[in-house]
Each structure stands twice: as C-alpha cells, then as structure tokens.
Amino acid sequence: MVVRLFKLLPLLLLLINNAPQAEVIRLASSNYYPHYGEQLAEQGAAIEIIRQAFALQGVQLEIDFLPFARALYESQQGNYSGLVAAWYSEQRTAHFYYSQPLYANQIVLFKRKTDTIRYxxxxxxxxxxxxxxxxxGYMQPMGLIESGIKTIQVATDEQALAMLALQRVDLVPADLLNGLYLLEHKMPQHQQQLEWLTPALEQRPMYLVLSKKDPANEQRIERFNLGLQQLKASGQYQQIIDSLLPQY
Structure with a gap:
C-alpha cells in the first residue's frame, strides 16, 4: 500500500502544479464606513459585492487600506489594479475604467443642531x-466649490465631522450613512451635537475603478460587470446589502 502511494505521489504533484490558478488582483481602499472598511464584517458591503462578483469570474482580491487621496493616487499610477470605490468624474475617466454602479450614496450637509442655516x-x-x-480627494456636489465657499481640507470624514462639532467648520458634505455610522461608533461624544439638512444634495453612485495603466484591466472590468449581473440575478447581491449595510 505504501509503495503504491509513493508511485502515485509524482502524478499527484504534477496535477497540483498544472491545476489552473485563480487570478489575483490587488485593490487599494480607504475606510468609508459603513460601506467598506478594514474593521467591518467582510470588509463591508461594497467590498463584499466586488469580491463575490469577481469570484464568479475566477478572480480573487487582495485589499490594502490607505487614506483616500493616497489610495486614489496609487491606483491612478498603476501601483494597484484599481480602487475599491469611487464616484464618477469626467477627469478620472482619463485614468480609470469604470464599472457598472455598485449602489448609491445619499449626500447631505451635516451641521450643528444649534445652528440655523437656510439657503x-x-x-x-x-x-x-x-x-x-x-x-x-473627494468629489463634491456640482457647484458647491465653484460658489466660492471657504473650504478646509482634511484626510478623513471623521476629522471633518470632529471639526464641525468643535466649530472649526460650519458644514460638512458627506454620505448620510457614513456620517451616522461615524457618530455612533467612532465619535459618540459628538453624536447629539450634529444633524443634517434636508433634502439630500444628491444620490451619488459608487463604482469599482480599474487603472488604465494596465491594459488587462479593460477586460477585467467587463468580467466584473458580468459577475455583478450574475450576483444580482442570483439574489446574493441583495443579501449582501441587507446583511452588511446598516439601515438607520
């Protein structure tokens, strides 16, 4: 029996070595809670949608988490295959292939509860x-920056909301779920100080973007789009949304 196993061992090793290997791509990502983030279950709904859509096409993901501006720059330079999620801009199409939409963010203006702001x-x-x-690095609602309003740039959404609570800025444009998540989980000391203006400024879709520095990414984005369609048709897409994206 032992002799027979030794005879089979070279054949088994040959089969293993010749087995098709799954394609692996590396994506850069920021932490954009509760949509995607290093500390979230399955790294959040957006990443899980991307992961499962690619898996249906035989592609595996590796994710590195960076501040958004750096993640965008490194992806644009081709140091990563792409960026987990970005909003659409005409300028970025020169550097990236855009996927079909993942799902939309609801962009609102956060303010202090004690302030009355009408416009x-x-x-x-x-x-x-x-x-x-x-x-x-974030895209802002059309016309907001062009209005001439004074802006103060920070590295993260959490920093922007903290500055709002501390009266160093007066308004913060942000995704509603992102703002509510941060106030509940990351900065509860400011949760009762802030609220948001209605109606929302816009519904802004998120996209997977892959760098045009790699010619193979044009075909990868097509494969992802096909995987995304399959994910939606199977019902798994909605299951991911329901299980990983909090409803406030």
Whole structure:
C-alpha cells in the first residue's frame, strides 16, 4: 500500500502544479464606513459585492487600506489594479475604467443642531461666510466649490465631522450613512451635537475603478460587470446589502 502511494505521489504533484490558478488582483481602499472598511464584517458591503462578483469570474482580491487621496493616487499610477470605490468624474475617466454602479450614496450637509442655516443655493452659503469641511480627494456636489465657499481640507470624514462639532467648520458634505455610522461608533461624544439638512444634495453612485495603466484591466472590468449581473440575478447581491449595510 505504501509503495503504491509513493508511485502515485509524482502524478499527484504534477496535477497540483498544472491545476489552473485563480487570478489575483490587488485593490487599494480607504475606510468609508459603513460601506467598506478594514474593521467591518467582510470588509463591508461594497467590498463584499466586488469580491463575490469577481469570484464568479475566477478572480480573487487582495485589499490594502490607505487614506483616500493616497489610495486614489496609487491606483491612478498603476501601483494597484484599481480602487475599491469611487464616484464618477469626467477627469478620472482619463485614468480609470469604470464599472457598472455598485449602489448609491445619499449626500447631505451635516451641521450643528444649534445652528440655523437656510439657503436657496450654494452662493447663499458663500455669502453667509459658511466654512466647509471637505475630505481631500473627494468629489463634491456640482457647484458647491465653484460658489466660492471657504473650504478646509482634511484626510478623513471623521476629522471633518470632529471639526464641525468643535466649530472649526460650519458644514460638512458627506454620505448620510457614513456620517451616522461615524457618530455612533467612532465619535459618540459628538453624536447629539450634529444633524443634517434636508433634502439630500444628491444620490451619488459608487463604482469599482480599474487603472488604465494596465491594459488587462479593460477586460477585467467587463468580467466584473458580468459577475455583478450574475450576483444580482442570483439574489446574493441583495443579501449582501441587507446583511452588511446598516439601515438607520
């Protein structure tokens, strides 16, 4: 019996060595709670959607977490295959292939509860000398920056909301779920100080983006889109949303 196993061992090793290997790609990501983040279950709904859609196409993911501006830059330079999620901008299409939408963020303006802020347009906010806390690298609602409103850039959403609570800025444009998650889980000391203005500024879809520095990414984005369609058709897409994305 032992002799027979030894005879089979070279054949087994040959089969293992010749077995098709899953393609592995590395993506850069920031922490954008509760949508995606290093400390979240399955690293969040957005990453799990990307992971499972790619898995249906025989592709495995490796994720490195970086501040958003650096993750965007490193992906644009081709040091990563792409970026986990980004909003659409015409400028970025020169550097990235965009996937079909993952799902949309609801962008609102956060403010202090003690402040009364009324405006008809963004120019009103500029005339009121409101100060805007923005995360470096984020796309802002069309016309907001162009209004001339004073902006103060920070590295993370958490820093922007902390500055709002400490009266160093007056407004913060942010995804509603992201703001509520951070206030509940990361900075509960400020949770009762802040609220948001209605209606929402916009519904802004998130996309997987892959760098045009790698020619293979054009075909990868097509494979991802196919995997995403399969994920939705199977019902698994909605299961991921329901189980990993909190409903406030």
């Amino acid at each position: 008809q347009n963004f120019q009103d906010l500029a005339r009121q000398q409101q100060r805007l806390g923005v995360v470096q």
